[in-house]
Amino acid sequence: MSRTVYVNGDYVAEEDAKVSVFDRGFLFADGVYEVTSVLGGKLIDFDGHAKRLERSLTELEMTSPVTMDELLEIHRQLVERNDVEEGMVYLQITRGAADRDFAYPKDATPTIVLFTQEKNLIESPAAKTGMKVISIEDQRWGRRDIKTVQLLYPSMGKMMAKAAGADDAWMVEDGFVTEGTSNNAYIVTKEGVLVTRHLGNEILHGITRAAVLRFAREAQMKVEERPFTVEEAKNAAEAFITSASTFVMPVVEFDGDAIGEGTPGPVAARLREIYLDESQKKAV
């Protein structure tokens, strides 16, 4: 069935949606994106995603073609028009179409595209079984805090994971884990300390990460925001990832070694439950 998507001010059938071949998103990956999950027909953590979008745009000297209020309305319209109960809204803003030139064009009009994807996010099989992860070298550019659409290395990482019989890859730089291909990475030490990399240019500042760390602290868990090594991950009691499309998802195997008991751990299960409860209460 054809979806209704949003392109530059219009709600159109997906087969009628068109963007120029000169669009800089297509030619230079000159664009940013957000993924917001939908549960019970409502948007999860919308404010956080809107704020990060503004930050990504500012870092690239781009401006949004719509206000954040308009953006919320477009998200809601798409959820309603496509009858989405559970899934995601994908949003992309590029610098727009201009004759090919490395320098930013002065007068291009930004392109804005949004579409929905239906998906069972809560009853995901991986939430019960846990994920297998491998380590790969982090070969991305140095501004991973900007949520750009240049996702080829993360795609290659997923393919490397698949080839190794795993579900995802954690990227490693100078011996320390940065993050997953499309998620933030965490371990729980044998002493019960929750460890995840500190914020900086090396990782995306996950919206789910911010909420989960807040809930962990509120639940009196000890949290350390610092880099951790591959060895620490292998010796951890538990590991998990967070993202808008997975919430909190346990990791049970790393580079072929079982983490802890090799089954989803209690901290990940508890944080997943708290996140799902609390974020749905605030959903818009």
Ligand code: PDD
């Ligand atoms: N990915 N790190 C990277 C590299 C990501 O691509 C993502 C999100 C995250 C988690 O951020 P958040 O909690 O705000 O979703 C961390 C999205 C879901 C994607 O590309 O589909």
